[in-house]
Amino acid sequence: MSELLWQKEGVAVDARIQAFLAGDDVLLDREFIAHDIVASAAHARGLVRIGLLTADEGEAICRELDVLAADLASGAFVLDARYEDCHSAIEARLVERLGDTGRKVHTGRSRNDQILVATRLWLKAKLATLRALCIECAQIVLARAADERQPLPGYTHLQRAVVSSTTMWWAGFAEAFIDDAVRAGQALDWIDANPLGTAAGYGVNLALDREFTTAELGFARMQVSPIYAQLSRGKFELAAIEALAAATGDLRRLAWDLSLFTTGEFAFVALPAQYTTGSSIMPNKRNPDLVELMRATHASVAAARTEIEQLLSLPSGYHRDLQYTKGALVHAFGRGLGALELLPGLLRGLQWRPQAIAAAFDDGMYATDRAIELAVAGVPFRDAYRQAAADPLPAAGADPTASLAARVSPGGDAAPGLEILAARLQALKA
Template sequence: MTQPLWSKSQNNAGSALLGKITNFMSGHDVISDRDLLLYDIQASKVHAEGLMKIGVLSEQELSQINEALSLLSQEFASGTFVLDERFEDCHSAIEWYLTHKLGETGKKIHTGRSRNDQVSTATRLYCRDALLRLQKQSIAIADTCLELAQKYEFVVLPGYTHLQRAVVSSWGMWFAAFAESFVDNATQAKDTHDLINSNPLGTAAGYGVNLKLDRDYTTQALSFNRKQVNPIYAQNSRGKIELQVLSNFKNALLDVRRLSWDLSLFSTAEYGFVDVGDHFSTGSSIMPNKHNPDAVELMRASYSQLVGAYNELESLLSLPSGYQRDLQNTKGALLRGVQSATQCLDLLPELLQSLTINTSRCEAAIDASMFATDKAVELVINEGMAFRDAYRHIKHNYDELQDRQAADSIKARVSPGACGDLLLVEISDRLKALKSEL
């Protein structure tokens, strides 16, 4: 391992005890940092530019540092440079690389910053991109659901409450429900992106430094909306920011869990309303007859991984103000949660497109009692009966519900948003507005 940046001794880098301690403190951290290294390089370039602006670096030194950092990015992308157990973290790796390449000039890069604001900045950049990706994924899912809502607008689907047959509904309404939910998810991701888009670079270890750093410049150069003003808050917000990001992904996967539950039930032989595409299903190792919707079930399970990551993060944050080493463990939870969620969300549009609706089975599941509410409303409108009286009348006269057609029930349900008037244009308009702001 390279000499730790904080080491007081120049002769203990190879000791067995130091190796054991470092592996405990940083062994997993350096693996996680592979997802943050390029963000850290991006922020390091801007930090170096800021140092040049206040006279700490010359233009020539800045040029050398930026050139070396670009080379490091290329070597990391190609696999020539590997972030491994030689380093404590991506921050020490960058400083080692610059010093190795540039000597004394490389040693200047850490002037005016701490690994505390360095990791906060890299994480903030990562979180920004994660939320942008969530926004795009949610838009893609909403787009797919809207397309399918139009395609199956008046295709019958039994509506359930308490898992009991309730009223006649439609696949159009089912798809529209998830279209609107993912428009909300995209909106929340955008709002959270705006909220966390503040720059902690230049707050150092949480108390600032005795340099007139140009934090407005670094804020603009890194495309942050504003700088995070207070250095103590910059440290206190670590973990809090990550929780907000994971909360956004949790909400999206909460919708995926409900959607997956529906498909799991509706694709059983007992329901038979829908078939899941072959690519999303597997067989059994022992039962030749099986066609299992495994991908759907694993999508349903994905929410639990987000809950685990969120709870892990939240349980870490019972801390006093300022930096504590506990906060190092926020990275793993964040990265695992985001990676798990994005992998799941990437598959959802293709899963929905793979569905085959079995219209005959859906229609066969409609029984006369499911028209009871329609008939009660008709008695109110056509005969002036009070609704509670109409309710009681129909409850004891189901014979009046025979020979009614599910398709007629769907089209007559014209309250705004109901299956006879899905208001897809309103959902679509919200979606278009989100797309225009990307």
């Protein structure tokens, strides 16, 4: 490992203690180093503006940071155990290439605001990806809702309940993913605040141009209070994970439906072949493993949320406990976005099995229609309810198409409101 940034003369570093302190920071910081490079360049340009660096020094630092970013992207530079973290790696590279000029880059900042700004930029990118994926999924299912109107049994308590339709099933998830896209956008707007220049949480005795770095880094606003910058660490991560959890929670429900619908007992849906796997011992099996792991993904997101929440039992100011928020955050978004990135292909490729679906209807599923029909004719609803229990078939008989045609309440199959959802989706894309 290179010399530690904080190492004091005459104090030996115990390798075991240092290994515990560093943990898996170097591996996790591979997620953040590109953003730390961008923020370091903005900080250097800011130091030029207040005369702490000359124009030539600032230009040299930014040039070397560009080279480092290119080396990182090409694989020529790898963040590894030579370094304590991404911050020390960047500074070591600048010192190696620029000598004393490289040693000036840390003026007026702390690793506290470095990781805050790198994480904030990382989260903005992840939330933008989350929002785009939710919009894409909503587009796909809304189009299928419009194109595929066929009866589908509706269930409550996993028991056959009423006649529903593929249109209503698709529309349900369309609205869900539209709301998830809104939630992702709201979280992004909320965390879009620049902490760079807050240093260790108490400011510095330099007239840093924080409005300049805010604009340079594309933040919507400056996070004013240095103390709040530290208080927001973990809090903002939780907000981002909550937005991710909204989407993976809906993914879990969708995956559960598909898990049931692909069983031999239901057989309503055929999955694309590439979304299934074979058994290691049973030649007859094609298993919905991907759907099952999509269903499991929310557990990782929820676990990350709990881990970070428990870490935040702290007073104000920076505490090393906060280092552990990184792993939970990276793990949550790694699994969550990984699953959601595979979802559009699944949604496009799954196919309904009309014969199996048609065979699943029974006379009892028309009882609610019958009760409403009697109530419309003037029978008090509780009397109509009892009559329908004895004789469930409405005037139209056991006809799922007729049942759906009569479902005229807003959102029902005869009035699904797809144009309303399309308008909401279009507003998100504008």
